[in-house]
Amino acid sequence: MKKPLLDVVFASDKRKNILLLLQDGPREMEELLKSIDTSRQALLPQIKILEDHYLISRSDDSYDLTSVGKLVFDEIFRLLSTIEVFDGNTDYWGSHNLDFIPPHLLKRIKEMGKCEQVKLSLTESYQLNQDVVETTFISENFFVITSFFHPDYPRVFHEMTSEKVTVNIIVHKDVFEKIQKDHREHFQKLIDGGYFKLYVYPEKMGFQVIAHNDYLLLLRLLTKEEEVDIKHMLCSNPEALEWATELFDHYRKDAAPVSKL
Incomplete structure:
Protein backbone atom coordinates (compact mmCIF):
# COMPACT_ATOMS: atom_id res chain seq x y z
CA MET A 1 0.00 0.00 0.00
CA SER A 81 11.04 28.98 1.17
CA THR A 82 8.06 30.61 2.89
CA ILE A 83 8.72 28.69 6.10
CA GLU A 84 12.34 29.84 6.00
CA VAL A 85 11.23 33.48 6.19
CA PHE A 86 9.24 32.93 9.38
CA ASP A 87 11.25 30.12 10.99
CA GLY A 88 13.04 31.29 14.14
CA ASN A 89 11.18 34.61 14.17
CA THR A 90 7.57 33.44 14.30
CA ASP A 91 6.87 35.52 17.41
CA TYR A 92 7.92 38.69 15.62
CA TRP A 93 6.10 38.05 12.35
CA GLY A 94 3.02 36.68 14.09
CA SER A 95 2.65 39.66 16.44
CA HIS A 96 3.21 42.43 13.87
CA ASN A 97 0.99 43.94 11.24
CA LEU A 98 1.55 42.67 7.70
CA ASP A 99 -1.63 44.12 6.20
CA PHE A 100 0.35 46.88 4.48
CA ILE A 101 1.78 44.33 2.04
CA PRO A 102 -0.31 44.07 -1.16
CA PRO A 103 -1.64 40.54 -1.83
CA HIS A 104 0.59 39.85 -4.85
CA LEU A 105 3.72 40.61 -2.79
CA LEU A 106 2.48 38.82 0.32
CA LYS A 107 2.20 35.65 -1.75
CA ARG A 108 5.85 36.14 -2.71
CA ILE A 109 7.14 36.85 0.80
CA LYS A 110 9.36 33.77 0.43
CA GLU A 111 11.63 35.97 -1.69
CA MET A 112 12.76 37.75 1.48
CA GLY A 113 14.68 34.66 2.56
CA LYS A 114 16.02 34.28 6.07
CA CYS A 115 15.99 37.61 7.91
CA GLU A 116 17.69 38.62 11.15
CA GLN A 117 15.74 40.10 14.03
CA VAL A 118 17.62 43.06 15.50
CA LYS A 119 16.92 43.60 19.19
CA LEU A 120 17.89 46.96 20.63
CA SER A 121 18.31 48.33 24.12
CA LEU A 122 16.27 51.39 25.09
CA THR A 123 19.32 53.63 24.66
CA GLU A 124 19.72 52.33 21.09
CA SER A 125 16.03 52.29 20.23
CA TYR A 126 15.93 55.43 18.10
CA GLN A 127 19.31 55.14 16.46
CA LEU A 128 19.39 54.54 12.74
CA ASN A 129 20.59 51.06 11.85
CA GLN A 130 24.31 51.52 11.21
CA ASP A 131 24.61 48.53 8.87
CA VAL A 132 22.00 50.10 6.61
CA VAL A 133 23.57 53.56 6.84
CA GLU A 134 27.08 52.29 6.07
CA THR A 135 26.04 50.12 3.12
CA THR A 136 23.97 52.98 1.72
CA PHE A 137 27.14 55.02 1.21
CA ILE A 138 28.39 52.35 -1.20
CA SER A 139 25.02 52.00 -2.94
CA GLU A 140 23.65 53.84 -5.94
CA ASN A 141 20.15 54.20 -4.50
CA PHE A 142 18.44 54.32 -1.12
CA PHE A 143 14.68 53.77 -0.88
CA VAL A 144 12.64 54.73 2.20
CA ILE A 145 8.94 54.61 3.02
CA THR A 146 8.31 56.14 6.43
CA SER A 147 5.43 57.18 8.66
CA PHE A 148 7.60 58.97 11.21
CA PHE A 149 10.30 61.63 11.12
CA HIS A 150 13.65 60.63 12.56
CA PRO A 151 15.71 63.56 13.92
CA ASP A 152 18.79 62.29 12.06
CA TYR A 153 17.10 62.33 8.65
CA PRO A 154 18.25 65.85 7.64
CA ARG A 155 21.91 65.15 8.46
CA VAL A 156 22.07 61.62 7.07
CA PHE A 157 20.22 62.46 3.85
CA HIS A 158 22.57 65.40 3.27
CA GLU A 159 25.61 63.14 3.73
CA MET A 160 24.18 60.49 1.41
CA THR A 161 23.32 62.88 -1.40
CA SER A 162 26.72 64.57 -1.02
CA GLU A 163 28.20 61.18 -1.92
CA LYS A 164 25.88 61.08 -4.96
CA VAL A 165 23.61 58.39 -3.53
CA THR A 166 20.09 58.92 -4.91
CA VAL A 167 17.65 58.99 -1.99
CA ASN A 168 14.07 58.08 -2.89
CA ILE A 169 11.72 58.69 0.02
CA ILE A 170 7.96 58.36 0.44
CA VAL A 171 6.66 60.06 3.58
CA HIS A 172 3.26 60.06 5.21
CA LYS A 173 1.41 63.38 4.94
CA ASP A 174 2.01 64.05 8.67
CA VAL A 175 5.76 63.71 8.14
CA PHE A 176 5.54 66.02 5.15
CA GLU A 177 3.83 68.65 7.29
CA LYS A 178 6.69 68.47 9.79
CA ILE A 179 9.23 68.84 6.97
CA GLN A 180 7.42 71.93 5.69
CA LYS A 181 7.14 73.42 9.16
CA ASP A 182 10.58 72.73 10.62
CA HIS A 183 12.96 71.77 7.79
CA ARG A 184 11.66 73.46 4.65
CA GLU A 185 14.91 75.14 3.57
CA HIS A 186 17.08 72.08 4.23
CA PHE A 187 14.86 69.68 2.29
CA GLN A 188 14.40 72.13 -0.57
CA LYS A 189 18.18 72.20 -0.97
CA LEU A 190 18.20 68.41 -1.03
CA ILE A 191 15.55 68.35 -3.76
CA ASP A 192 17.32 71.05 -5.78
CA GLY A 193 20.56 69.04 -5.60
CA GLY A 194 19.09 66.38 -7.88
CA TYR A 195 19.84 63.33 -5.74
CA PHE A 196 16.80 63.54 -3.48
CA LYS A 197 13.33 62.49 -4.65
CA LEU A 198 10.48 63.18 -2.26
CA TYR A 199 6.92 61.80 -2.44
CA VAL A 200 3.93 62.26 -0.15
CA TYR A 201 1.59 59.36 0.59
CA PRO A 202 -1.90 60.49 1.66
CA GLU A 203 -3.23 57.32 3.29
CA LYS A 204 -2.45 55.30 6.40
CA MET A 205 0.74 53.27 6.05
CA GLY A 206 0.49 50.68 8.83
CA PHE A 207 4.24 50.46 9.57
CA GLN A 208 7.10 52.64 10.83
CA VAL A 209 9.80 52.33 8.17
CA ILE A 210 10.60 50.14 5.18
CA ALA A 211 14.04 50.98 3.76
CA HIS A 212 16.48 49.29 1.43
CA ASN A 213 19.68 49.99 -0.46
CA ASP A 214 21.74 47.80 -2.80
CA TYR A 215 22.61 45.39 0.03
CA LEU A 216 20.06 45.36 2.86
CA LEU A 217 16.33 45.60 3.53
CA LEU A 218 15.12 46.96 6.87
CA LEU A 219 11.58 46.60 8.21
CA ARG A 220 10.42 48.43 11.33
CA LEU A 221 6.86 47.22 11.74
CA LEU A 222 4.02 48.12 14.05
CA THR A 223 2.49 45.48 16.27
CA LYS A 224 -1.01 44.24 15.53
CA GLU A 225 -2.18 46.68 18.22
CA GLU A 226 -0.50 49.44 16.15
CA GLU A 227 2.12 50.02 18.82
CA VAL A 228 5.72 51.03 18.08
CA ASP A 229 8.30 48.27 18.54
CA ILE A 230 12.01 49.01 18.78
CA LYS A 231 12.88 45.59 17.31
CA HIS A 232 13.22 45.36 13.54
CA MET A 233 14.08 42.89 10.79
CA LEU A 234 17.11 42.99 8.49
CA CYS A 235 17.18 40.98 5.25
CA SER A 236 20.03 40.59 2.77
CA ASN A 237 18.72 38.11 0.19
CA PRO A 238 19.11 39.65 -3.31
CA GLU A 239 15.51 38.67 -4.12
CA ALA A 240 14.40 40.53 -0.98
CA LEU A 241 15.80 43.74 -2.46
CA GLU A 242 13.85 43.23 -5.69
CA TRP A 243 10.75 42.47 -3.62
CA ALA A 244 11.29 45.69 -1.64
CA THR A 245 11.68 47.73 -4.84
CA GLU A 246 8.29 46.45 -6.00
CA LEU A 247 6.80 47.39 -2.63
CA PHE A 248 8.25 50.90 -2.98
CA ASP A 249 6.77 51.20 -6.48
CA HIS A 250 3.40 50.05 -5.14
CA TYR A 251 3.33 52.96 -2.68
CA ARG A 252 4.90 55.45 -5.09
CA LYS A 253 2.09 55.06 -7.64
CA ASP A 254 -0.35 56.58 -5.12
CA ALA A 255 2.09 59.19 -3.81
CA ALA A 256 2.51 62.75 -5.05
CA PRO A 257 6.01 63.88 -6.13
CA VAL A 258 7.29 67.07 -4.49
CA SER A 259 9.56 69.56 -6.23
CA LYS A 260 8.76 72.70 -4.20
CA LEU A 261 8.19 72.99 -0.45
Missing part, protein backbone atom coordinates in the same frame (compact mmCIF):
# COMPACT_ATOMS: atom_id res chain seq x y z
CA LYS A 2 1.38 3.37 -1.02
CA LYS A 3 1.91 6.18 1.49
CA PRO A 4 0.22 9.60 1.13
CA LEU A 5 2.58 11.87 -0.82
CA LEU A 6 2.83 14.32 2.08
CA ASP A 7 4.21 11.52 4.23
CA VAL A 8 6.54 10.42 1.46
CA VAL A 9 8.04 13.90 1.23
CA PHE A 10 7.96 15.26 4.79
CA ALA A 11 8.13 12.19 7.05
CA SER A 12 11.78 11.62 6.13
CA ASP A 13 14.53 14.23 5.97
CA LYS A 14 16.49 11.94 3.66
CA ARG A 15 13.66 11.75 1.12
CA LYS A 16 13.10 15.49 1.28
CA ASN A 17 16.82 16.16 0.82
CA ILE A 18 16.99 13.81 -2.17
CA LEU A 19 14.27 15.81 -3.90
CA LEU A 20 16.02 19.08 -3.06
CA LEU A 21 19.32 17.77 -4.43
CA LEU A 22 17.69 16.68 -7.70
CA GLN A 23 16.09 20.07 -8.37
CA ASP A 24 18.92 21.11 -10.71
CA GLY A 25 19.16 17.84 -12.60
CA PRO A 26 20.29 14.21 -12.33
CA ARG A 27 22.71 13.14 -9.60
CA GLU A 28 24.72 9.96 -9.29
CA MET A 29 24.39 7.86 -6.17
CA GLU A 30 27.83 8.84 -4.89
CA GLU A 31 26.90 12.54 -5.11
CA LEU A 32 23.72 11.92 -3.13
CA LEU A 33 25.56 9.90 -0.47
CA LYS A 34 28.20 12.60 -0.07
CA SER A 35 25.71 15.50 0.05
CA ILE A 36 23.35 13.82 2.51
CA ASP A 37 26.26 12.31 4.48
CA THR A 38 24.83 8.83 4.78
CA SER A 39 25.48 5.25 3.66
CA ARG A 40 24.17 3.47 0.58
CA GLN A 41 22.45 0.94 2.85
CA ALA A 42 20.55 3.73 4.66
CA LEU A 43 19.66 5.66 1.51
CA LEU A 44 18.47 2.87 -0.78
CA PRO A 45 15.17 2.20 1.08
CA GLN A 46 14.31 5.92 0.88
CA ILE A 47 15.13 6.03 -2.82
CA LYS A 48 12.90 2.99 -3.40
CA ILE A 49 9.97 4.75 -1.70
CA LEU A 50 10.46 7.79 -3.96
CA GLU A 51 10.66 5.52 -7.02
CA ASP A 52 7.57 3.55 -5.97
CA HIS A 53 5.64 6.84 -5.78
CA TYR A 54 6.93 7.96 -9.21
CA LEU A 55 8.77 10.99 -7.83
CA ILE A 56 12.23 9.98 -9.06
CA SER A 57 13.56 7.66 -11.75
CA ARG A 58 16.83 5.77 -12.16
CA SER A 59 19.14 5.43 -15.13
CA ASP A 60 22.20 3.26 -14.42
CA ASP A 61 23.49 4.71 -11.13
CA SER A 62 21.96 8.16 -11.67
CA TYR A 63 18.67 9.56 -10.35
CA ASP A 64 16.43 12.35 -11.61
CA LEU A 65 13.04 13.87 -10.83
CA THR A 66 10.11 12.56 -12.86
CA SER A 67 7.51 14.92 -14.31
CA VAL A 68 5.37 14.28 -11.23
CA GLY A 69 8.41 14.80 -9.01
CA LYS A 70 9.14 18.17 -10.59
CA LEU A 71 5.59 19.38 -10.00
CA VAL A 72 5.65 18.18 -6.40
CA PHE A 73 9.08 19.69 -5.84
CA ASP A 74 7.95 23.12 -7.09
CA GLU A 75 5.26 23.16 -4.41
CA ILE A 76 7.64 21.84 -1.75
CA PHE A 77 10.24 24.48 -2.58
CA ARG A 78 7.62 27.25 -2.43
CA LEU A 79 6.46 26.04 0.99
CA LEU A 80 9.95 25.54 2.41
Whole structure:
Protein backbone atom coordinates (compact mmCIF):
# COMPACT_ATOMS: atom_id res chain seq x y z
CA MET A 1 0.00 0.00 0.00
CA LYS A 2 1.38 3.37 -1.02
CA LYS A 3 1.91 6.18 1.49
CA PRO A 4 0.22 9.60 1.13
CA LEU A 5 2.58 11.87 -0.82
CA LEU A 6 2.83 14.32 2.08
CA ASP A 7 4.21 11.52 4.23
CA VAL A 8 6.54 10.42 1.46
CA VAL A 9 8.04 13.90 1.23
CA PHE A 10 7.96 15.26 4.79
CA ALA A 11 8.13 12.19 7.05
CA SER A 12 11.78 11.62 6.13
CA ASP A 13 14.53 14.23 5.97
CA LYS A 14 16.49 11.94 3.66
CA ARG A 15 13.66 11.75 1.12
CA LYS A 16 13.10 15.49 1.28
CA ASN A 17 16.82 16.16 0.82
CA ILE A 18 16.99 13.81 -2.17
CA LEU A 19 14.27 15.81 -3.90
CA LEU A 20 16.02 19.08 -3.06
CA LEU A 21 19.32 17.77 -4.43
CA LEU A 22 17.69 16.68 -7.70
CA GLN A 23 16.09 20.07 -8.37
CA ASP A 24 18.92 21.11 -10.71
CA GLY A 25 19.16 17.84 -12.60
CA PRO A 26 20.29 14.21 -12.33
CA ARG A 27 22.71 13.14 -9.60
CA GLU A 28 24.72 9.96 -9.29
CA MET A 29 24.39 7.86 -6.17
CA GLU A 30 27.83 8.84 -4.89
CA GLU A 31 26.90 12.54 -5.11
CA LEU A 32 23.72 11.92 -3.13
CA LEU A 33 25.56 9.90 -0.47
CA LYS A 34 28.20 12.60 -0.07
CA SER A 35 25.71 15.50 0.05
CA ILE A 36 23.35 13.82 2.51
CA ASP A 37 26.26 12.31 4.48
CA THR A 38 24.83 8.83 4.78
CA SER A 39 25.48 5.25 3.66
CA ARG A 40 24.17 3.47 0.58
CA GLN A 41 22.45 0.94 2.85
CA ALA A 42 20.55 3.73 4.66
CA LEU A 43 19.66 5.66 1.51
CA LEU A 44 18.47 2.87 -0.78
CA PRO A 45 15.17 2.20 1.08
CA GLN A 46 14.31 5.92 0.88
CA ILE A 47 15.13 6.03 -2.82
CA LYS A 48 12.90 2.99 -3.40
CA ILE A 49 9.97 4.75 -1.70
CA LEU A 50 10.46 7.79 -3.96
CA GLU A 51 10.66 5.52 -7.02
CA ASP A 52 7.57 3.55 -5.97
CA HIS A 53 5.64 6.84 -5.78
CA TYR A 54 6.93 7.96 -9.21
CA LEU A 55 8.77 10.99 -7.83
CA ILE A 56 12.23 9.98 -9.06
CA SER A 57 13.56 7.66 -11.75
CA ARG A 58 16.83 5.77 -12.16
CA SER A 59 19.14 5.43 -15.13
CA ASP A 60 22.20 3.26 -14.42
CA ASP A 61 23.49 4.71 -11.13
CA SER A 62 21.96 8.16 -11.67
CA TYR A 63 18.67 9.56 -10.35
CA ASP A 64 16.43 12.35 -11.61
CA LEU A 65 13.04 13.87 -10.83
CA THR A 66 10.11 12.56 -12.86
CA SER A 67 7.51 14.92 -14.31
CA VAL A 68 5.37 14.28 -11.23
CA GLY A 69 8.41 14.80 -9.01
CA LYS A 70 9.14 18.17 -10.59
CA LEU A 71 5.59 19.38 -10.00
CA VAL A 72 5.65 18.18 -6.40
CA PHE A 73 9.08 19.69 -5.84
CA ASP A 74 7.95 23.12 -7.09
CA GLU A 75 5.26 23.16 -4.41
CA ILE A 76 7.64 21.84 -1.75
CA PHE A 77 10.24 24.48 -2.58
CA ARG A 78 7.62 27.25 -2.43
CA LEU A 79 6.46 26.04 0.99
CA LEU A 80 9.95 25.54 2.41
CA SER A 81 11.04 28.98 1.17
CA THR A 82 8.06 30.61 2.89
CA ILE A 83 8.72 28.69 6.10
CA GLU A 84 12.34 29.84 6.00
CA VAL A 85 11.23 33.48 6.19
CA PHE A 86 9.24 32.93 9.38
CA ASP A 87 11.25 30.12 10.99
CA GLY A 88 13.04 31.29 14.14
CA ASN A 89 11.18 34.61 14.17
CA THR A 90 7.57 33.44 14.30
CA ASP A 91 6.87 35.52 17.41
CA TYR A 92 7.92 38.69 15.62
CA TRP A 93 6.10 38.05 12.35
CA GLY A 94 3.02 36.68 14.09
CA SER A 95 2.65 39.66 16.44
CA HIS A 96 3.21 42.43 13.87
CA ASN A 97 0.99 43.94 11.24
CA LEU A 98 1.55 42.67 7.70
CA ASP A 99 -1.63 44.12 6.20
CA PHE A 100 0.35 46.88 4.48
CA ILE A 101 1.78 44.33 2.04
CA PRO A 102 -0.31 44.07 -1.16
CA PRO A 103 -1.64 40.54 -1.83
CA HIS A 104 0.59 39.85 -4.85
CA LEU A 105 3.72 40.61 -2.79
CA LEU A 106 2.48 38.82 0.32
CA LYS A 107 2.20 35.65 -1.75
CA ARG A 108 5.85 36.14 -2.71
CA ILE A 109 7.14 36.85 0.80
CA LYS A 110 9.36 33.77 0.43
CA GLU A 111 11.63 35.97 -1.69
CA MET A 112 12.76 37.75 1.48
CA GLY A 113 14.68 34.66 2.56
CA LYS A 114 16.02 34.28 6.07
CA CYS A 115 15.99 37.61 7.91
CA GLU A 116 17.69 38.62 11.15
CA GLN A 117 15.74 40.10 14.03
CA VAL A 118 17.62 43.06 15.50
CA LYS A 119 16.92 43.60 19.19
CA LEU A 120 17.89 46.96 20.63
CA SER A 121 18.31 48.33 24.12
CA LEU A 122 16.27 51.39 25.09
CA THR A 123 19.32 53.63 24.66
CA GLU A 124 19.72 52.33 21.09
CA SER A 125 16.03 52.29 20.23
CA TYR A 126 15.93 55.43 18.10
CA GLN A 127 19.31 55.14 16.46
CA LEU A 128 19.39 54.54 12.74
CA ASN A 129 20.59 51.06 11.85
CA GLN A 130 24.31 51.52 11.21
CA ASP A 131 24.61 48.53 8.87
CA VAL A 132 22.00 50.10 6.61
CA VAL A 133 23.57 53.56 6.84
CA GLU A 134 27.08 52.29 6.07
CA THR A 135 26.04 50.12 3.12
CA THR A 136 23.97 52.98 1.72
CA PHE A 137 27.14 55.02 1.21
CA ILE A 138 28.39 52.35 -1.20
CA SER A 139 25.02 52.00 -2.94
CA GLU A 140 23.65 53.84 -5.94
CA ASN A 141 20.15 54.20 -4.50
CA PHE A 142 18.44 54.32 -1.12
CA PHE A 143 14.68 53.77 -0.88
CA VAL A 144 12.64 54.73 2.20
CA ILE A 145 8.94 54.61 3.02
CA THR A 146 8.31 56.14 6.43
CA SER A 147 5.43 57.18 8.66
CA PHE A 148 7.60 58.97 11.21
CA PHE A 149 10.30 61.63 11.12
CA HIS A 150 13.65 60.63 12.56
CA PRO A 151 15.71 63.56 13.92
CA ASP A 152 18.79 62.29 12.06
CA TYR A 153 17.10 62.33 8.65
CA PRO A 154 18.25 65.85 7.64
CA ARG A 155 21.91 65.15 8.46
CA VAL A 156 22.07 61.62 7.07
CA PHE A 157 20.22 62.46 3.85
CA HIS A 158 22.57 65.40 3.27
CA GLU A 159 25.61 63.14 3.73
CA MET A 160 24.18 60.49 1.41
CA THR A 161 23.32 62.88 -1.40
CA SER A 162 26.72 64.57 -1.02
CA GLU A 163 28.20 61.18 -1.92
CA LYS A 164 25.88 61.08 -4.96
CA VAL A 165 23.61 58.39 -3.53
CA THR A 166 20.09 58.92 -4.91
CA VAL A 167 17.65 58.99 -1.99
CA ASN A 168 14.07 58.08 -2.89
CA ILE A 169 11.72 58.69 0.02
CA ILE A 170 7.96 58.36 0.44
CA VAL A 171 6.66 60.06 3.58
CA HIS A 172 3.26 60.06 5.21
CA LYS A 173 1.41 63.38 4.94
CA ASP A 174 2.01 64.05 8.67
CA VAL A 175 5.76 63.71 8.14
CA PHE A 176 5.54 66.02 5.15
CA GLU A 177 3.83 68.65 7.29
CA LYS A 178 6.69 68.47 9.79
CA ILE A 179 9.23 68.84 6.97
CA GLN A 180 7.42 71.93 5.69
CA LYS A 181 7.14 73.42 9.16
CA ASP A 182 10.58 72.73 10.62
CA HIS A 183 12.96 71.77 7.79
CA ARG A 184 11.66 73.46 4.65
CA GLU A 185 14.91 75.14 3.57
CA HIS A 186 17.08 72.08 4.23
CA PHE A 187 14.86 69.68 2.29
CA GLN A 188 14.40 72.13 -0.57
CA LYS A 189 18.18 72.20 -0.97
CA LEU A 190 18.20 68.41 -1.03
CA ILE A 191 15.55 68.35 -3.76
CA ASP A 192 17.32 71.05 -5.78
CA GLY A 193 20.56 69.04 -5.60
CA GLY A 194 19.09 66.38 -7.88
CA TYR A 195 19.84 63.33 -5.74
CA PHE A 196 16.80 63.54 -3.48
CA LYS A 197 13.33 62.49 -4.65
CA LEU A 198 10.48 63.18 -2.26
CA TYR A 199 6.92 61.80 -2.44
CA VAL A 200 3.93 62.26 -0.15
CA TYR A 201 1.59 59.36 0.59
CA PRO A 202 -1.90 60.49 1.66
CA GLU A 203 -3.23 57.32 3.29
CA LYS A 204 -2.45 55.30 6.40
CA MET A 205 0.74 53.27 6.05
CA GLY A 206 0.49 50.68 8.83
CA PHE A 207 4.24 50.46 9.57
CA GLN A 208 7.10 52.64 10.83
CA VAL A 209 9.80 52.33 8.17
CA ILE A 210 10.60 50.14 5.18
CA ALA A 211 14.04 50.98 3.76
CA HIS A 212 16.48 49.29 1.43
CA ASN A 213 19.68 49.99 -0.46
CA ASP A 214 21.74 47.80 -2.80
CA TYR A 215 22.61 45.39 0.03
CA LEU A 216 20.06 45.36 2.86
CA LEU A 217 16.33 45.60 3.53
CA LEU A 218 15.12 46.96 6.87
CA LEU A 219 11.58 46.60 8.21
CA ARG A 220 10.42 48.43 11.33
CA LEU A 221 6.86 47.22 11.74
CA LEU A 222 4.02 48.12 14.05
CA THR A 223 2.49 45.48 16.27
CA LYS A 224 -1.01 44.24 15.53
CA GLU A 225 -2.18 46.68 18.22
CA GLU A 226 -0.50 49.44 16.15
CA GLU A 227 2.12 50.02 18.82
CA VAL A 228 5.72 51.03 18.08
CA ASP A 229 8.30 48.27 18.54
CA ILE A 230 12.01 49.01 18.78
CA LYS A 231 12.88 45.59 17.31
CA HIS A 232 13.22 45.36 13.54
CA MET A 233 14.08 42.89 10.79
CA LEU A 234 17.11 42.99 8.49
CA CYS A 235 17.18 40.98 5.25
CA SER A 236 20.03 40.59 2.77
CA ASN A 237 18.72 38.11 0.19
CA PRO A 238 19.11 39.65 -3.31
CA GLU A 239 15.51 38.67 -4.12
CA ALA A 240 14.40 40.53 -0.98
CA LEU A 241 15.80 43.74 -2.46
CA GLU A 242 13.85 43.23 -5.69
CA TRP A 243 10.75 42.47 -3.62
CA ALA A 244 11.29 45.69 -1.64
CA THR A 245 11.68 47.73 -4.84
CA GLU A 246 8.29 46.45 -6.00
CA LEU A 247 6.80 47.39 -2.63
CA PHE A 248 8.25 50.90 -2.98
CA ASP A 249 6.77 51.20 -6.48
CA HIS A 250 3.40 50.05 -5.14
CA TYR A 251 3.33 52.96 -2.68
CA ARG A 252 4.90 55.45 -5.09
CA LYS A 253 2.09 55.06 -7.64
CA ASP A 254 -0.35 56.58 -5.12
CA ALA A 255 2.09 59.19 -3.81
CA ALA A 256 2.51 62.75 -5.05
CA PRO A 257 6.01 63.88 -6.13
CA VAL A 258 7.29 67.07 -4.49
CA SER A 259 9.56 69.56 -6.23
CA LYS A 260 8.76 72.70 -4.20
CA LEU A 261 8.19 72.99 -0.45
